Amino acid sequence: MSAATTPRLPPCDLAIIGGGAGGVLAAMQALRQATTPLRIVMIEPRDVLAQGAAYATSHGEHVLNVPAGRMSAFDDRPADFLDHVVATTPAGGPDRETLAHAFIERRRYGDYLRTRLQEAIAASHASLQIVHDSVLELDARDDGATLRLAGHGALEARGVVLAVGNTPKPLPARGAPQLPEGHSIAAWDFDAVKAIPVDADLCIVGSGLSMVDTVLSLADNGHAGTIHVLSRHALLPLPHCHGPAATYDPAPLQTMDLRARMRFLRAAAKQAVADGLPWQAAMERIRPHGQALWQSMSIADQRRFLRHVVRQWDVHRHRIAPEVHAKLQALLDRGQLRLHRGRLDTVMAEGRCLRVTTHTRDGRTDEFDVDYVVNATGVEMRAQTMRNPLLHDLLGKGHAQAGPHGIGLKAARDGRMVDAEGNPQPRVFILGSLRIGCVWESIAIPELRGQAETAVRELFAAVPA
Template sequence: MSKIVGIIGGGFSGTMTAIQLIKNAEEPFSIYIISEKEDLNRGIAYNSYSDHHILNVIAKKMSAFPDKPDHFLDWVMTKDPYKYLDKTLLANSFLSRNLYGDYLCELWREALMEAEKKNIQIVEINDTVASLQYIQHKISLSFKFAQKVEVDVCIIATGNQIPKNPRINNLAFYQSSNYFQNPWIKDSVLNVKSELPVLIVGNGLTMVDTIIGLKEQNFKGEIYSISPNGFNILPHRHTGMQYTSHIDEIYDGMPLNELVRVLNKHIKIVRNFGVSAEPIIDALRPLSHKIWRGLSKAEKAIFMTRLRHLFGVARHRIPLHIYDKIQKLRIDGKLHIQSGNLISIEEENDVIEVTYYDKKLHTSQTIQVSRVINCTGPETDLSKMENNFISQCIQEGLFSQDELRLGLKTNIENFKLYTKEGIEIRNIYTLGSNLKGELWETTAVNELRQQADSVSKVILSELNQVERQLKKNF
């Protein structure tokens, strides 16, 4: 009987791993691809409730294949109305995330045809994996609704988890129907009354998406955003500019404070010429895994507490035209970005009273809002997730977390997970966000397409080895 590869997660990571497995396969086998929502191929990012939610990376950098850099751009150029537009313009444009989802769906349809020709069985399971049992190297997956299945190899591509609830005095508020823990669903911006403001917790890219969503729904009221630093989101200002003078000064094992000193020195230099930190941070991208892995645990902890948000602001930027809209809202007094910490949230008769400590005013403030939307970013401490098979596996010791609890402890050479005892599990792999503790930068297409390609090659080489052994013994 041919081997079964189970992929938990049907977003970009799961889909592209399956596509790469099909593309590179030489022998028949089966793939079960499991997605809990109606988001097969698109995942959270490319299944948006608004066509105005756009990619935060230009089209020419969004190919799904590491060895075909123009693949997405060329695909776009075959579609109406893009085929009539200038290629250079499109290459440098921020296109709709839903369009990118269409691209992934089309890649998947093509892969299904290739799988049929190669005699590879594909089973799409639309359900939630509720538990994972590992007995004598066999992996058994139980679902919320469907019958359990057994697979020989499992790839955990579960991606972005919904944000955790911010710490406040009275947790009961989180049961309110006016609280949205998941900011990626359309309900979060529907039927909002304009008389009272809306509070968005967090002020990153998801805040921007939520503002776009609220405006699309004709919300005319004020919007508050509260986050610990209140940093202003930045636009892409120097797209395509390359500055690499600082790279020569970075060496293996460089202490964090030394690295920060070098970066600050170069940021000062470029600022004198009207250039922002943007190209300096972008140039670190190819080195980021090496730099992160070279830091000590203490340095990583310092980065997480003191530098993470600064780095995030420099890395996660928005297109200029969206930035202009956000600035206009601020100037018009419709958007207030506060730096502070939530203290309590009380609700009575659909009026929500939010008290927070304002870091600029050094005092607590209270605002009244009609809704609270959590845009603080995906939860990374997987052990904290309720009713989740990964947290169950962590509790049982089958999986372990990295030292900062940002993801799962994994051998990044072959993507295999480690047990609590530090034993490499021979047939369970992961990629994407679960590698955050190991690699830090591991959530964007730039990294995921390479990981999908690499993990599929590791798996195929091991499956082929087993196949060859079986044939030899026969």
Template sequence: MTSTQDQDFDYAIVGGGAAGTILAIRLLQDAPKDARIALIEAGELGRGVAYGSDNPAHVLNVPAGGMSMFAERPNDFVDFLINRDGGADPAAFMPRRDYAAYLAQRLSEARTASQAQFLQLRSHVLRVMPQGDDDGVALTLTLADGSQHRAKRVALTPGNRPRKTPFDNDGDPRVLSAWDHAGLEQLRRDDQVVVVGSGLSMVDVVLGLQARGHQGGITVVSRHGLLPLPHAAKKQAVDVDIASFAAQGLRQRVRTLRTIARRLDAQDQPWQSLMDALRHHVRELWQSLSDVDQRRFLRHVVRYWDVHRHRIPREVSTRLRSLQESGALQVIPGRVKAAMGRQDHLSIEVAQRLIGSEILQADWVVNATGIETRALHFPNPMLQQLLEDGHARPGPHGLGIDTNEAGDVIDASGATSARLAAIGSLRLGNLWETTAVPDLREDAARLAKRWLFQA
């Protein structure tokens, strides 16, 4: 059921990507009969930046067996695939659109099974305003369709938004976003393309072009020129003493990791096992760094962390390497300062360390610099309003918004809201590891329990 009439809700969820959908399912599972739940999303449910691509070349970066939305049913995504396709390989990297279908299917089932009332509002939330608490309905939501709704509790799950193009470009239409799938369809096979950024969205762009039979040169420019590393061929358990590792400062931790990785290499074991051993302790490891060390991490270590942590399937890595070897893909360490339109091409100024400025020419430039994490730059009116009105404040180091351990939003005066909570990328500064499905499912389950059972 969808509706634009003004209504009152017990729970309103702003953003129907993976986080919002999983939270809605958790609330539907346990909410009492008279509970009213709204999920507000302008687009299609489950199809945020990550799972909105229809390109089958855009695959999940985690095997199917690791993508269940329920911690207590770790095979659930695989079961969904088996039910749909008649079979599934838990080790396979499935197209990301399959995950959106999975989210939609499980939400539909939860709605049918639930005794609570559920409404999906198809619009964008422009404003969330805390009101007086007198009648127990404490927040007003203003939507882009002109409707206004009230809710006792609101979860912010607005997820990922691409970072604005970080170089001068005079708004030239030949400068595209990595997530502008329709825009990327305009590229002709022989076009020369410069991709700015070398992370997972660059991988999407290159795979998407390759799937369309692209023949022109692709040049990737990024500050460090580091590409995501592959998953290991085999899994191997590694013991890391997390308590003593967490007691170390950043420099010492980097040394420890290098030592363990060298030891693993000497024993012919994959270094990836070390990252897997740290995976479930990342929040603790982030929070146990001093403020100064967190800053140092963001300045000097994060690029190296990202390529080791956010890995890609081995086949994808092999394909990228062979494109590099054939010269079809070039990777240049440097910073794009400007991409200026000339009549028949773009002229791209790249600043390189030691070498100075170099001018590249291309038919298209694709901004693949990733998602916006800095609160003050969020391209989201609702979040800007919350910050401007002091109902939220930037998180540590300006990343995301500030929340307490449970996910409740902290306002500009330092007070914690009992009614406004966040899940997902908004909590980056507090938790560091907060957007992947294992984190979302845990945080969503915990928030639903707390809201439903701790009045």
């Protein structure tokens, strides 16, 4: 777009960068908390808000990993998502109690956030302008920031919430860029996964929640081909189990080193089982303490955790609906789903198929032929390797620094972005997965809604009406 035709945006009180779930939660907080006609601008390149990788799926087999009763967008209205689910479930469907424990289709969560956003717009003193564009640069000052957008020029903002999420990882294999078109598929390209022919053999790289999504879509299609799943640890997500949390006191964990914490948790899980509870009850007990547990660990123990424990942690912490787990298990039991432990080395076109070569831990090389390869390796955590020009700009100019262990960006305890010199930026807050290095638990809705509420409250206190 030429300078003459670039639509200029009037200055705003608050700019929210990113219109995924996190950005929408921040916008709703700003609309609710505003007591004067503030101008809020949200910048998001996608046509539809509140999607991101999680809620963009239109396929009913992709369900939330958390029961509906715990997915409210607001801390002060804990049953709000459940209310929406009850209100939008056709008459004759499950009752409220059943729905509270149900794992609802993820597409309904995006609908919920968009519905509540429209309601917040209608009820607010403030206005919200949605600009479909990308922010390429951000220059932070003590009294606000200047944003540079790809198609709309500069935008002056008195406060900023940065909610840009993560970018997917490329397939970690030699030969991947040369694969025949359409045969290397990203797990989050839900429609492309759905279009895989039912008799095709395929290899899913990665064994986490994106792999689960892929397998569910294949199963929903009545897939008959072999599904190879390759991952370094060959661990599959474990199931939720409905019931109360265990009642042990988690406080002593905070002063223990990593080894002692692991021993403590194993013992707590055993005790739960001895008390007639599932092992999951022990994990549920520490779920609200995830950030405190991470922050009370030494840097050396955090590093050890990332190197040796994280995958075990993930499968126990990021659990899946029991019915989803049962489907995976059935595919494994009948040999249609084959789990391989190893590291992907190459994927090459060989005649009409793709040859996948892997290295196992004991130094062996393994090979198998498939028709498709699906990249389910998840998201980039390191800000430097994320393909997001805005993050490169922030780091390059010293407005931000990488977070602990290179994960995301460094943020102060209240969420203010920290510059290269170690000073918090007074008017720029970070929300969501970019804060994982600092606080660990920073991706699920309970954390995002709390961060959104704090960021907006602090910004409105700093920005004179």
